[in-house]
Amino acid sequence: MSNQPCHIAIIMDGNGRWAESKGENRTFGHERGAEVVRTITTYCANHSDIHRLTLYAFSTENWKRPKLEVEFLMKLLERYLKNEKITYLSGNIRFEPIGDLSIFSKSLRKVIDDIQNATAACTGLLQSLALNYGGRDEIVRAANALRDSGALTVESVGKALDCQHDVDLLIRTGGDHRLSNFLLWQAAYAELFFTNTLWPEFSVDELEAIIKKFKTVERRFGGLN
Ligand code: FPP
Numbered sequence: 334m335s336n337q338p339c340h341i342a343i344i345m346d347g348n349g350r351w352a353e354s355k356g357e358n359r360t361f362g363h364e365r366g367a368e369v370v371r372t373i374t375t376y377c378a379n380h381s382d383i384h385r386l387t388l389y390a391f392s393t394e395n396w397k398r399p400k401l402e403v404e405f406l407m408k409l410l411e412r413y414l415k416n417e418k419i420t421y422l423s424g425n426i427r428f429e430p431i432g433d434l435s436i437f438s439k440s441l442r443k444v445i446d447d448i449q450n451a452t453a454a455c456t457g458l459l460q461s462l463a464l465n466y467g468g469r470d471e472i473v474r475a476a477n478a479l480r481d482s483g484a485l486t487v488e489s490v491g492k493a494l495d496c497q498h499d500v501d502l503l504i505r506t507g508g509d510h511r512l513s514n515f516l517l518w519q520a521a522y523a524e525l526f527f528t529n530t531l532w533p534e535f536s537v538d539e540l541e542a543i544i545k546k547f548k549t550v551e552r553r554f555g556g557l558n
Pocket of ligand 1: 507
């Protein structure tokens with residue numbers, strides 16, 4: 334029997350380098366990156382064995398970037414969520430953000446709420462965008478929420494997290510081999526795949542090749558077979 338990657342998570346790295354290699358501003362790479370988000374989400378929505386797709390769109394550390402780039406990313410996100418409503422609804426895709434949204438502008442939070450409410454009844458793929466997300470921050474927020482509820486367990490902490498589902502397959506584009514504070518708890522037994530491909534050039538063909546390889550891996554979860 335082969336593994337199914339029910340929950341795929343992706344660190345979408347390399348937008349800036351891709352743009353710069355073309356003599357363009359980094360924002361051009363983010364713009365192209367957003368198109369790849371749509372392509373990969375639609376592919377996953379069309380494959381019923383993939384139930385969840387979690388994408389690292391903005392980390393708790395990304396605020397350190399130049400102000401103009403941060404502002405561009407906020408606007409791009411807002412525009413994407415507004416424009417892609419039709420993609421979500423026609424693909425039966427439910428949207429659910431993870432991360433601490435309290436820091437975002439009122440208008441961005443409204444757009445996030447709108448798309449979350451509009452897709453709440455969708456029964457296909459669950460697409461999560463990690464927004465102002467950090468794995469450590471998520472665990473600390475969960476621990477604080479449980480502060481008065483006695484001894485913690487793996488189950489109780491897991492249920493208090495933004496993302497309550499283990500990751501099966503975690504992919505990072507852009508050539509680096511690290512988790513960068515993404516889904517630290519949920520990736521405990523994920524299979525990790527790293528590719529040098531920059532996110533704007535990541536394709537359905539490459540995702541299919543990774544999934545094919547994933548299906549051949551023996552996952553033991555600490556057991557013997
Ligand atoms: C990393 O590339 C990418 C990000 C920090 C942002 C990810 C954003 C997108 C894929 C586009 C917007 C997403 C949505 C959902 C609208 P980088 O900028 O670190 O690239 P580099 O490593 O080449 O500098």
